[in-house]
Amino acid sequence: xxxxxxxxxxxxxxxxxxxxxxxxxxxxxxxxxxxxxxxxxxxxxxxxxxxxxxxxxxxxxxxxxxxxxxxxxxxxxxxxxxxxxxxxxxxxxxxxxxxxxxxxxxxxxxxxxxxxxxxxxxxxxxxxxxxxxxxxxxxxxxxxxxxxxxxxxxxxxxxxxxxxxxxxxxxxxxxxxxxxxxxxxxxxxxxxxxxxxx
Amino acid sequence: xxxxxxxxxxxxxxxxxxxxxxxxxxxxxxxxxxxxxxxxxxxxxxxxxxxxxxxxxxxxxxxxxxxxxxxxxxxxxxxxxxxxxxxxxxxxxxxxxxxxxxxxxxxxxxxxxxxxxxxxxxxxxxxxxxxxxxxxxxxxxxxxxxxxxxxxxxxxxxxxxxxxxxxxxxxxxxxxxxxxxxxxxxxxxxxxxxxxxxxxxxxxxxxxxxxxxxxxxxxxxxxxxxxxxxxxxxxxxxxxxxxxxxxxxxxxxxxxxxxxxxxxxxxxxxxxxxxxxxxxxxxxxxxxxxxxxxxxxxxxxxxxxxxxxxxxxxxxxxxxxxxxxxxxxxxxxxxxxxxxxxxxxxxxxxxxxxxxxxxxxxxxxxxxxxxxxxxxxxxxxxxxxxxxxxxxxxxxxxxxxxxxxxxxxxxxxxxxxxxxxxxxxxxxxxxxxxxxxxxxxxxxxxxxxxxxxxxxxxxxxxxxxxxxxxxxxxxxxxxxxxxxxxxxxxxxxxxxxxxxxxxxxxxxxxxxxxxxxxxxxxxxxxxxxxxxxxxxxxxxxxxxxxxxxxxxxxxxxxxxxxxxxxxxxxxxxxxxxxxxxxxxxxxxx
Ligand SMILES: Cc1ncc(C[n+]2csc(CCOP(=O)(O)OP(=O)(O)O)c2C)c(N)n1
Numbered sequence: 066x067x068x069x070x071x072x073x074x075x076x077x078x079x080x081x082x083x084x085x086x087x088x089x090x091x092x093x094x095x096x097x098x099x100x101x102x103x104x105x106x107x108x109x110x111x112x113x114x115x116x117x118x119x120x121x122x123x124x125x126x127x128x129x130x131x132x133x134x135x136x137x138x139x140x141x142x143x144x145x146x147x148x149x150x151x152x153x154x155x156x157x158x159x160x161x162x163x164x165x166x167x168x169x170x171x172x173x174x175x176x177x178x179x180x181x182x183x184x185x186x187x188x189x190x191x192x193x194x195x196x197x198x199x200x201x202x203x204x205x206x207x208x209x210x211x212x213x214x215x216x217x218x219x220x221x222x223x224x225x226x227x228x229x230x231x232x233x234x235x236x237x238x239x240x241x242x243x244x245x246x247x248x249x250x251x252x253x254x255x256x257x258x259x260x261x262x263x
Numbered sequence: 264x265x266x267x268x269x270x271x272x273x274x275x276x277x278x279x280x281x282x283x284x285x286x287x288x289x290x291x292x293x294x295x296x297x298x299x300x301x302x303x304x305x306x307x308x309x310x311x312x313x314x315x316x317x318x319x320x321x322x323x324x325x326x327x328x329x330x331x332x333x334x335x336x337x338x339x340x341x342x343x344x345x346x347x348x349x350x351x352x353x354x355x356x357x358x359x360x361x362x363x364x365x366x367x368x369x370x371x372x373x374x375x376x377x378x379x380x381x382x383x384x385x386x387x388x389x390x391x392x393x394x395x396x397x398x399x400x401x402x403x404x405x406x407x408x409x410x411x412x413x414x415x416x417x418x419x420x421x422x423x424x425x426x427x428x429x430x431x432x433x434x435x436x437x438x439x440x441x442x443x444x445x446x447x448x449x450x451x452x453x454x455x456x457x458x459x460x461x462x463x464x465x466x467x468x469x470x471x472x473x474x475x476x477x478x479x480x481x482x483x484x485x486x487x488x489x490x491x492x493x494x495x496x497x498x499x500x501x502x503x504x505x506x507x508x509x510x511x512x513x514x515x516x517x518x519x520x521x522x523x524x525x526x527x528x529x530x531x532x533x534x535x536x537x538x539x540x541x542x543x544x545x546x547x548x549x550x551x552x553x554x555x556x557x558x559x560x561x562x563x564x565x566x567x568x569x570x571x572x573x574x575x576x577x578x579x580x581x582x583x584x585x586x587x588x589x590x591x592x593x594x595x596x597x598x599x600x601x602x603x604x605x606x607x608x609x610x611x612x613x614x615x616x617x618x619x620x621x622x623x624x625x626x627x628x629x630x631x632x633x634x635x636x637x638x639x640x641x642x643x644x645x646x647x648x649x650x651x652x653x654x655x656x657x658x659x660x661x662x663x664x665x666x667x668x669x670x671x672x673x674x675x676x677x678x679x680x681x682x683x684x685x686x687x688x689x690x691x692x693x694x695x696x697x698x699x700x701x702x703x704x705x706x707x708x709x710x711x712x713x714x715x716x717x718x719x720x721x722x723x724x725x726x727x728x729x730x731x732x733x734x735x736x737x738x739x740x741x742x743x744x745x746x747x748x749x750x751x752x753x754x755x756x757x758x759x760x761x762x763x764x765x766x767x768x769x770x771x772x773x774x775x776x777x778x779x780x781x782x783x784x785x786x787x788x789x790x791x792x793x794x795x796x797x798x799x800x801x802x803x804x805x806x807x808x809x810x811x812x813x814x815x816x817x818x819x820x821x822x823x824x825x826x827x828x829x830x831x832x833x834x835x836x837x838x839x840x841x842x843x844x845x846x847x848x849x850x851x852x
Binding site: 083111118120174192 | 424597601
């Protein structure tokens with residue numbers, strides 16, 4: 066009677082990062098794409114302080130029927146992090162062996178840069194201990210696409226390779242959600258992310 | 264038509280669909296987006312940002328008495344502010360349907376307390392709905408307007424942060440508006456003028472209405488049993504229902520959607536079919552107490568379920584307790600990671616004033632807004648924060664109590680001042696209280712995401728309006744010593760603050776500077792650090808700017824660091840240059 070024996074398999078994606086990194090747009094498009102692919106979907110986010118540099122977390126679940134908007138700890142199938150420290154902070158949410166897709170960049174917390182708190186130690190080694198880790202140079206790929214600010218869409222492209230529905234649903238969601246004049250650069254960024262995953 | 268909507272969006276669609284004509288709200292997480300989405304239907308719904316929740320509620324009341332459907336929205340603490348009109352409106356009774364959206368915030372994601380306002384619905388003898396997802400939020404608001412009209416009762420819909428900010432698939436039907444006719448207004452003092460003689464009659468009418476509502480809730484399709492197997496049965500309301508379905512997928516569940524008055528007879532019948540009845544609800548045991556009081560036995564689990572948000576993991580622990588199995592293992596988070604608290608933005612107009620208040624060792628009665636972040640280290644420039652508008656009254660009380668510190672300041676933002684600070688300031692003037700009231704006036708309601716307010720110069724719909732001048736208000740109240748200062752000139756801030764705090768009479772300082780997130784920064788300059796002149800003294804770190812980061816270590820022992828400024832985020836506000844005693848920081852083009 067645990068959720069792992071729940072009759073309909075759910076797919077759980079947790080997206081984390083720092084306010085201002087485009088997490089909410091990414092999870093919006095993921096949820097819209099999943100709905101377009103015919104799933105029941107719930108997307109839940111807590112963003113009260115997101116603009117002021119706090120951690121942001123968004124959860125997207127899809128399947129035949131989704132009940133809880135919150136993903137139980139340890140049942141995330143894909144953890145997407147837009148920053149390395151946040152990936153470590155939330156890694157325990159993922160299933161053992163789950164894919165952990167990380168934009169390979171750091172945003173140093175103010176508490177560290179101003180000396181109020183020590184920096185995290187051995188981030189590289191600790192991340193590498195997770196077998197499902199995928200480090201993505203999303204910032205470089207975004208610049209290649211034509212705009213550093215599309216780094217979140219590069220990550221989205223990579224995520225698209227890891228979910229159980231086709232790329233066309235993502236394209237449809239992007240067309241619906243992204244303003245026309247920004248669509249081209251975003252589609253390029255998406256394609257670069259998609260191609261970056263084997 | 265199916266759409267992926269948050270409950271906040273779904274509520275706006277429902278207001279449109281149900282023919283609501285008037286909507287009023289004051290922003291507050293997690294309810295704010297409701298009015299932002301209602302504004303998309305501005306052609307059909309007359310909508311506004313009200314100055315506070317009490318005014319919003321009164322606007323809803325007026326519209327309802329004039330015979331139109333009205334919706335008001337607020338966060339949980341907003342309903343405290345609006346309780347006075349509600350408590351008598353519930354006696355008078357709605358004419359046009361009146362739906363009140365109340366957004367609770369279990370876990371205090373962005374609030375100063377965690378209060379369960381379902382008790383207030385019971386207190387006010389209103390109908391109360393608890394949606395479990397966006398579809399239900401939509402359906403309950405539509406039904407709420409009808410029931411409000413039919414029973415002349417205000418209807419409260421209680422969302423929570425989780426339901427408000429979760430997007431789920433919603434069928435909005437054709438998406439078209441159904442125009443409900445306005446109920447013609449009839450002047451009727453006995454009905455609408457609450458004086459004691461009328462109020463006594465109303466009191467009996469309310470009791471009769473409550474009886475009718477108790478019958479209604481037993482018939483409501485929003486209260487229903489999901490059949491299942493096993494000897495444990497659950498009663499669940501709101502989003503808690505979803506967690507029960509996730510963790511106990513085969514158990515019988517009685518779902519309470521219309522939760523005040525609760526369908527006690529239906530629950531009694533459900534309870535008769537199970538051996539143990541467990542009530543799962545978010546925050547206080549509001550339903551459980553009413554069910555017990557009706558003589559229906561309810562299990563009291565040892566697992567703590569009444570503080571903070573519920574989730575499947577907490578119900579997993581309950582499951583282990585009920586079944587007598589060991590608790591499920593939970594993965595432990597990584598340790599030793601620095602936290603990432605929210606901070607005042609790079610270039611924030613509130614920063615300099617807090618730096619000076621700390622320097623002057625003032626006792627600062629604070630308030631609620633972005634500027635509350637001035638209480639956090641390294642600025643640490645706030646002593647108290649209670650509720651919106653409380654800064655001034657609190658400071659008056661401290662002065663009257665004879666606080667040894669002569670320098671007492673009350674600090675609040677512009678939206679907070681208009682909301683409920685003005686009355687406090689009038690008290691300062693009237694009773695001649697020697698404190699300094701500081702309004703950090705960024706001309707917008709920043710904390711909740713930049714909503715317009717009476718100082719902004721335009722309304723929710725972008726229509727121009729008089730931009731109220733706070734210094735003028737203070738002068739009109741009779742305060743003699745009123746200053747308006749610019750937020751980035753530290754020497755002047757220090758001079759004016761000191762003069763006011765030490766003058767022994769009421770004083771007002773309006774610190775005026777736009778929010779850097781809201782107004783495109785002019786961006787002429789940014790600040791840079793001269794590594795040679797920097798002595799690693801750390802002064803600039805103490806203004807808590809997220810853009811000043813640690814640079815090279817000063818020497819081999821590596822405990823002191825030179826400053827470095829991240830050019831990507833620097834706004835060139837120049838505060839850091841003013842606190843540097845070595846002239847190591849300067850603005851460059
Ligand atoms: C009664 C009540 N209503 C609403 C809120 C939500 N709220 C918190 S801060 C804030 C606005 C503060 O705006 P302002 O005073 O202008 O300060 P700023 O954030 O712009 O610095 C609001 C509406 C609340 N905490 N209490």
